[in-house]
Structure formats: structure tokens, C-alpha cells
Amino acid sequence: MSLRHLLSPRSVAIVGASDKIGPGFNAWKALEFVGFEGAIHLINPNKGELFGRRTLPSLADVADEVDAVFVAVQAERIPEIVRQATSKGVGGIAILSSGFAEAGETGAEAQRQLARIAAENGIAVCGPNCLGLLNFAGKAALFGTSLPESVARGGVAAIVQSGSIGIALLNAGRGLGLSHLITSGNEAVTAVADYLEALVEDPEVKSVIAFLEQLRKPAKFIAAAARAKALGKPVIVLKSGRSAEGRAAVMAHTGAVAGSVEVCRAAFRAAGVIEAGSLDELVETAVLVSGLASRPRGEGVGVVSLSGGEIALALDVAEEVGLTLAPIAEAKAEIAALLPEFAHIANPLDLTWAGLYDPTIAERIARAMGRQGQVGTLVLLQDAPRGLGTQQATRYSNLLRAVAKGARAAGKPLVAVSNLSGDPHPGFAAAAAEEGVPYLRGTREGLLAVASFARWAAPLSVERAVGADKAAAAKARNAWTALPANRLPAEHEARAILASYGLAGPRERFVTRAEEVGAAAAGIGFPVVLKGVVANLVHKSDAGLVKIGIRSADEARHAAAELLDRAARLESGEVLGLLVQETAAPVAELLVGARVDPEFGPIVVAGGGGVLVELYNDVAIRLAPVDEAAAGAMIAETRASKLLAGWRGKPAGDLAAVSAAIVALSRFIVDFADEIAEVEVNPLAVFAQGKGCSALDCLIVPKRRSG
């Protein structure tokens, strides 16, 4: 299915064209507004003429070819019109009518029928229950709502699932130059992912912004976003439903901490999508990426301001928004020579009033700062509220021009940020526009946009593609196939499978009779841990089936008898036997897990174990597989990483072994994505550097358990 007919039709029919205010009138006006140059067919059985043109009673009466149809009639009449469109070989339909899936089961059934017919005939459908779409760049429109007097044109394509948000973006007056505005409505057929895929290939489109409530066709969306990244076109997404969305119902913690929201975020990250948290953040980021003359030259940012107060406000949000303040050590002497003796030379830099009264000072400082290798972008923090007196506005404008000159001399892009998000002083705004400096509004929104774009533009990290290990996979598959299919793999069985990927575990022996534990324990070395193994019972501790610190063969036998007795009285499942394990004295205990997300595929999770994951969700998530570098970055993201860094006098933990364990699980989940729902090692005992780590407990949950 091509979107060409829908997005760039050569001919359009307006079904329900009208000279009364409403969709059938607005659609005509919208074509006029964008300067549509193709054929327009007006369909209205009750009027012979509209806008000085002859109308036709029905779509079937159009003699010529029709590329796309606009329709906003009652939902009941849609099937008939779609049939007519199908006969005419129409390639795209924008259906504004409501009364479909949003309106209960009858509507949902009508929508399913619509989707079926569209699929059979390869028709792209915008909507139903939408406002239609505008293609300013390609001079086309299938749009049913009134338009403002003027819309700034440019390279930003907007796709929104909410008509209301579409109207907001269209009228925001924020100077965003739009190439498209697409409201996707119920997405019966054509979804945001389809539009994104088409738009990234359009040379007129330089960046894409999207507002989503529900991400349909996620794999396609991620692929299109990754393609956009490769083409150097930023994709900025505001995905709502961040707090409301449910968690996967799963047996282990991995699913609880890596719910659909978190996995979606990991997928966005992997595809280079910039996420915004509010409509203002979406708009400011779009203003930045579409307005900056050149791309940031790395993650680091250099900040100047006239005001200690404004700098304090920026510092308050810098960490939260992930702003990397670049070191400026090598420019310190040069800058210090330009400022009063008492000036504090740092980044952010207070230019003091010297910078205001002598713009050449500001210019030279901006140049010196901009020349620092790690400064990829310069930021001028400067409030310029609308009511400002002319004298002050002129001074601030001169400052901006001076800093812009210095930034140009250093070859670095400049962004101006205001703490106030109301409309700025027109003189200052004009100066910024003339200098090609985006003027962002709001401390948080502005600095978040800078940080996001700088990260986006930074060279790709060293995370390499991970090659498959066929030998490991084959070995694991043999072990997997040998397991009984009528119950969950027991802990030691799961561990044996993961061992194929190099994951270590404690020395252990599985026995079936209490009499065997003494010898088994002696072979391992006291003290040992003894666990009762019951089919399909996951939480052994909670069931009282774990005894630790067993110091003699005698004690082991007593404990074994007690555990077997207790296990037999549980109504959980068959008692399989006893597990005798060496006692571990780790530096820290972590959780490493992986699961197959129904939307985004295999993912891997790592972070604090036990109470840390349950109370604090202290984990990092990535799409699987990951390599050692990515695994190390995951651990560093969590607060639990402090436990590995020589915490409270303990030795530092074996980070390399932890990274290898994460890599192992990420490979396993990819290799077994068809069979496994979830795998979890919790706790993963981490020993001192060079001593490795050990999977103290393991759980593998197959996708479907037969029996």
C-alpha cells in the first residue's frame, strides 16, 4: 500500500462538498489554501453548482480518474462511498466521520469492515474520526477544519493522533515551519508508522514530530525512525499514557519493571527517537531542530548569561534534563582577562554587566568558549519579556548579536533560551531570527531541547552489533529440548541452559533423596545452601523451602528431611528433589532478566536485585541483543552500580562479569524468542573484581506451557 495517493493526490473528490460552513466547505478552502494544482471534483446530489463549478451527484459520476477522496458524511453512508471509490480505483480516502471504533461495538465492527475492504483494494485511509491531512510542501489537502490566516511553511512534518493537538500545533504561532500536518484518527488502516515511513523519504521533510496515544505497528515505526536517524532527520515524539499504562502480567520481576512504557522508551532510544514529555517540550525541540543553522558538534554545551539568577535556574534543571556542561578550562585565562577581577570563570559563565555594556567582550568570550573542543553548542540564557523597555531590549539584542558573531567565528551553533515561556519582546525575537538563532522558551523546555538535540547529534556510541554464537545456541537448544514440557524448568535446569552462554552458577548437586545430601554437601564444602525443588514453584523462600548456612552432613540430612516433608505438604506440584549449593559471599546482588515484548521483541533488563527492583524499579532496559559496552552502560545507569564501586569498604565488584552475564541473557532471549516469554537471574551474586559472578537463582518461563 502506497501513501502517494493520500499524501500527494493528483486529483481529489470532495464527497459532501458544500457552501455552508462545515467539513465539506473547509475541504475546498483547504485545497485553495495549500494551492492545490490538480483536478477537484465536487460531489453533491442537491446542488448543481458550487464555487462556480459544476458538481456531480455521486463519485460514480466522475468521468476522470480520482486519486483521493475526502468524505465527512454520516458513518452509515461510508460503506457505500468506499465501494464507489473502490470501483473508481481511488488510492486514498480521508474519512472524517465519527461513529467508528470510538463509538462502541457497532462502530468497531464497521471499522473492521472498512479496514478489510481497504486492505483488499490497497487503499490508504486517513481516519476515520480525524480532521484529515495537509501537505503544505506538496500542495495537497484532505482537511475538514478551518485554517488560520497563515501557516508558516517549512520542513517539519507533524503526525498526531488527536485532532485537538493538531489544531493546537497548527495555530500555535510558534514559528514552526510545517511541511505536513496529518491527523491519523482511529487509524483503521493507515497508522502513524505508515505516515512516518513515507515522510522520512520526502526530501521536503527535514524533521518529524508526532503525538501518540497508542503506538500501532511498533516494529514498522521503529524501523522508519531508525531510517530517519540514518538520513539525519530528527524524529521527536510525545507519547502520552506514560503513567496510566498497565504492566505485563508476568511471573518474574522483569515484566513488572519493563512494562510497555519502559520498553517503548528503550526502543525509541535505540532508534534515535527524541522523546518529549509535554506539548511545550515537543514544540520547543522542533523549533530548535528546524531552526538551528548547523548541527550540534557533540554532547557538550557552553552557557553564557548576564545574570547569576538565570544561571542558578539553569543549573537547577541541568541534571534533570541531561544537559552536559562542557569543560572550558583551556579558555579560562582568555576569558578571565576580559572580565572584572572578581568574576567567577565557569560554565555556565556569568558575563557580568561588562558583557552588557561592551558587546565586544561578549563576542570574544563566546568565541573563546565556542573554540573549546568539547563545546558542541553555545547557549545564551537571556530573558527578553514582551513588556521590556526599548532601551533594555536594544541592549539585549546587541548582546545576542555579539554572542552570535562570536559563535560563528568559533564555528558552533548558538541557541538562546528564556526562563519565561510567554511571547518575547518583538525586537529581541527579530534580532534572534536575523542571526539565525532559535529563541527557546522556558528554562526546562529550552534546556531539554538543547540537551536532547545535542545527544541526538553526537556521534553514535560504541555499541556494536552483536554477532550470534551458534555453538552456544545449539548447546542450549539441546538442553532445552531434553526438558520435560509439562512443567517449568527447575532452577538448576534453567541454570544449565544459561551455562551454554557462559553464565556461571554456584557449585551444586541435585539429589532426589534426603540420604544423598550429606555426601553431596561434603563434596561441595560446608557451609551449604539446601533448597527443596517443587514443580512450577517459583518462590522457594516464600514457601519455606530454603535453608542456608548448613555446616555438617548431619545438619544437612535433618534439613533435607524437613524440607521434603514441608514440600510434600504444599499443594503446589510434584516434589522433584533437593538442590545442594555452595554458599556465596557476594559483594552485591543484582537482577538480570530478559523477555520478549509483544510489541518490540526481545529486551534485556539489569539493575538492583531483591527489594531494590521491587520498591525502586532501579533497572536499565535495552532492546536485545546488547554487547559488553551497552551492558556496562546499563549498569552505570542504575543506582545499584554504587554497590559495585567499592561500597562501604567492600571490594569493587566484577563489572566485566556482570556485563558478560547481561550479554549472555540478551543473546539467549534472541535465540529463544519463539519459545521463551521471560528469563530472570535474581539474584546474580557479584564477587570482587576478577572473581566473576554467579546465578544464584534462575527462572525460565516458556511462552506456552503444554500441560
Next chain:
Amino acid sequence: MSLRHLLSPRSVAIVGASDKIGPGFNAWKALEFVGFEGAIHLINPNKGELFGRRTLPSLADVADEVDAVFVAVQAERIPEIVRQATSKGVGGIAILSSGFAEAGETGAEAQRQLARIAAENGIAVCGPNCLGLLNFAGKAALFGTSLPESVARGGVAAIVQSGSIGIALLNAGRGLGLSHLITSGNEAVTAVADYLEALVEDPEVKSVIAFLEQLRKPAKFIAAAARAKALGKPVIVLKSGRSAEGRAAVMAHTGAVAGSVEVCRAAFRAAGVIEAGSLDELVETAVLVSGLASRPRGEGVGVVSLSGGEIALALDVAEEVGLTLAPIAEAKAEIAALLPEFAHIANPLDLTWAGLYDPTIAERIARAMGRQGQVGTLVLLQDAPRGLGTQQATRYSNLLRAVAKGARAAGKPLVAVSNLSGDPHPGFAAAAAEEGVPYLRGTREGLLAVASFARWAAPLSVERAVGADKAAAAKARNAWTALPANRLPAEHEARAILASYGLAGPRERFVTRAEEVGAAAAGIGFPVVLKGVVANLVHKSDAGLVKIGIRSADEARHAAAELLDRAARLESGEVLGLLVQETAAPVAELLVGARVDPEFGPIVVAGGGGVLVELYNDVAIRLAPVDEAAAGAMIAETRASKLLAGWRGKPAGDLAAVSAAIVALSRFIVDFADEIAEVEVNPLAVFAQGKGCSALDCLIVPKRRSG
């Protein structure tokens, strides 16, 4: 020191008056701008006449009384002018000059001298290094910067430590009606706390906003803020330096997690201060509190919108900003009858397009929702961007009027919130103004303002004043006095002091010889815990001085010998003896601590123990003392509270006992505020409901340790 002369002078002298643009010119213009009706004396030795008035060569030449002086001359000349002012009995001086504490040690010394002279003569000083102040309500000004053409007047007094932020607020064009704008500069003499104290008593002042980088005279500030709360005047504060501020250097965790930022927040909360996190949040909250016709009637909020997309955005931030969505169950039938069959009746409520096309529906729904007892405020989510077509803007305005009518009929205030923070459509803004509905900008900023004000206006919580327990204090003081002053109290000594306040601990015996531990352990009951006690050694575990799970007298003796041997080889301090304790099997382990903050006095802290506090700062903080209700609220604030709610099949913890422990520590720190720097119980073992809790480890750090 009264601020009357500074804030409301009857006569003003401008030292350095001038007809050239600059402070001496602006000061004259500012007096004209506010309509100053008192006497003005222009001081300029070089011009005989300015603005058609005779000038005088020096302040000493003024024949009449001078209430206040404005001065912006070089810092070197300030002492001379202050001397002249002192001789004339001037009561207030605004010193704009820079070159004081902000400019190095020489300037700091000049500032100290200035402060000394001012204190000796009871002179209030605005600055130095400021822009001065404006009193629109009282028609007075000592202000040295140019003013916009017009400033909206009203009941909002603004106090800012940054001139730049002052200019931003003055010119923001956000419709904030100002009574005062005070830039406090270096605060050599008169600080934000002093201004606040004076302003809250001014009948023209209805609310106060403040921007702070450093809170001087904190106790006075908090008292003035509490007074404002009692008078029903909201105080809204943006305190920067949230992330940068350092932590107290302390021995226990309490100081590490309750640093100056967190304690300041607790103090603000106790005094009813509304905290803002950005300049936009400060402004929007001020727009709300000054613009709402009546006060919120409780914490609950009812939200309506035309758009599912806008509702999704609101839900995304609702939890983060603390918005309480009120239940509307009793209005459901009435509302459902007004909307299409498929409409989802919930709060936030989607009015669907029915609400747009028939405003009487929106009106009746607003009335029904507003009549719900727990709905204290109604919110209309409605974007109305500037570029909106007239037709749409009119529809949205009609919706707003209809919802406002319904809200009035229900007797509840209405707030409108836009997702976009740019300037709105003028027609919609005018409709909102006519209806007396504040139109807030930005999803987060708008809803945060609503949530903050609703909480502020809600009836005071049940936290009662806590009476002192003189008997407990006397008993604790006896124990305290008996301790050696040349070392930290040992764990069991600290526990004995806290026991006076009813805090339970494990059964224990302190012995000095290894031979005694067997009998002691037998008396307590095996298994026991054995600890080596060394003077001034706080972290026994880290030093290897703790043995757990000791099961026999024999084992105890061996362990004791080993611990004594290890203790003797430490170079920490004198080996005091051995502590034999019963083994606890708690449901959860918490931290309860208290300390005396140098700025805000005694505070109490409670939250997760061990790794939870160190990695996640999972604690709640209050000014001490607290009562049981406040203590319970503290625990509920932390994620560690989940551990007490029947976590992983364990029984629920004894919350009442935990609350009592928090109360006990909060009383102790108040009673011993002169002697104790810090006290900490970590872990506090919590047992099942009705089984109490136990201070497993205790630390008391005296303020000054002699020896």
C-alpha cells in the same frame, strides 16, 4: 528596625539625580511612574536645576526631613553618603551600587561596615548591588532601572534576589497585578525575610512571590510565612540551588539525606509556603492565586475537556504534580444522560463534541461535577492558540462561558489550562478575563499551580501541636549526664537514653569479659548477636565486630574472644566490652533519625534503612517535633512503606510502633537541641502488627565532643 521608611517613605532624596539616562534619571521617572505624592529632593552638586526643580549639592543641605534615600554612586562614595543619611535621621536607603560582597574581599569588608552602621542607626537598606524597589500600592519607588509603559497593579508583592529575574517579572506581560517589586540584592542589612514580614501585614498585599538563591534569616522567614498562611495570603517561593547545594558533613545518614535543600523544603511545607520549580511555575501559580474569584474548596479537582488527547496529556503529569482527581460517582448518571451513549464518564471527563456544539450540555455537566462534595475546583483543559480561526475561537469561548456558568451555579471556582504556554487567542483570553477565570499556560505549570493552591487552601491536616513530656526528658537527661564526655555514647548507652522516650530495643547485656558472654547469652536465649564495642567506632559491621546467629554458650565464648582480639588490633579507640543481644526477625528494617539543622532547628527523618537510604534517599523529613499522625504520614510518603504493608507474603508491620518511634526521636531532638547534633536508629527493626519495633542500632552524636 522598621521598613516603613524604605517601603513607604513620605519624602525621598535622589543622590546623583540626573537628566541623563541612568539610575539617577530612572529613579526620578520611577517616582513619577508610581505617582509618588511626597517630597522629592534632588541631590546633584553639578547641576542647579533638574526637571524644573532646584537641586541641592549634598544630602546634608536638605532642610526638611528625609525618610528615604536612593543612591547609585560609586561604591567608594557610599560610606560618606550613609554618614550624611545617618545625621539626617534617614530611615531607609536603597543602594544600587555594586562593588560590595559580590566583588571580592575588599567589597565584603565595605559591606560589613555598611551593615554595622545601618544596624547602629536602625536604618533599613535595600541592596547594595540591586535595582531598588517599587511600591505600586503605596505609590513609592526607590528604583533605578527603566520601566515598561505600563505595569498591571494588583495584590501580588514580588521579592527577588536577582535583578534580572525582577526585570523578567516586571515585563512578563502575564497580567500579574503587582503591589510591590523588591530586588533585595546583597541583603547587607535587610533580607527577603524582613520584607516578607512587613508585606504580609500590608492590607494591599494579597499574596507574595519570592525568588531566592540563598535564604538568610530562615527562622524569621518561616515565621513570616506562617503568619501569611494564618492571614490567608499565599506565599509562593522559587528557591534555586536545588541541585547544587552541599550536604551537611555528618557521621550518620540522617544528615546525608536531610541536607539543607530537603530541610528547607520541610520548613516551607510546615509554614504553608507553596514551592515553585521554575520561573514559569512561579508566575502561573501567582496568576492563579491572584486571579481566582474564590478559594478552592478542598484538595479535589474536577476536570473537563473536549479532547481525549488533552486529557491524556493531563493524566501524564497529574501524579507528578500531585493533582487529586476527585471522585464523581454520584454525578455519573446525570452526566451520562447528557452525553452520547458511548461516552466514558470519568474524571477527567471528555465532553466529546456534544459539549462543543451545545454549550448548555457543558454548563449542566460542569454544574453536576462542581456539586460533587470532593470537587473543590473545576478545571477546563482547552488549548486556544493565538492563530486560531475566529469561528473556532468563538466556539471555545462559548464553551468556557458555559462551563463558567455551571461552575458558578455549583459554587466552585473554575480554572482554564492550556497545553501550550505561548500567548493565547485574544478573544478566548478576553472571555476568560470577563468570566473571572484564570487561564494558565502549560500542562505541567498549569496543573501544578492548581494542585498546589488546592492543597494550600485545604483545611489544615490533623497534625496537632505536640506537648512536651517532662518526665521523659528528665529521665533522659539523667542518663545523658552520667555518660563520659570524652567519647561518643556507645550503642547501648544511646539506646538507654532513647528508652526514656519509650523507644524499645532488643533484650541485651553489656559485658566486659569474654567469660561473661555465655551466661549472658543463655539468659537472653539463643541464637544471639554479639558485638564488639569500641569507643567512638560507629560502623561495627564494617570493622568486622558483629557476629550473628550464635547458638551456644561455647560458640559465644569463642566469638567473644575473636571479637575482643580483633577490636584490640583496631587503632580506633579503647575497647569497652561486648554487647550480647537477642536475635530479631523483623518484617522490615527502617531508618529513623533526627538532627539539629543550623538554619531551621530540630528536624526528624524516617524511611528505608540500610541500602535503601544510601542508594535511594527514600526518606521523609519534617520539622520536629511531630505527632503520631504526622509520623504516619511520613512513613506513607516513602516507598519503604510497602515493606510494612504485607510485603511478599510477610505479615503487615507495626505501623503504630514505627510512628511512636518517630515521635520519640522528634521529641528527644527538641529536648536536647543544645547538646545533640544528630541521633539515628538504623536499623529500626519492625515486627508484625502489635509486636512493636526495636532499635537494633543507635547512634547519638553530641554537638561538641570534649576531649
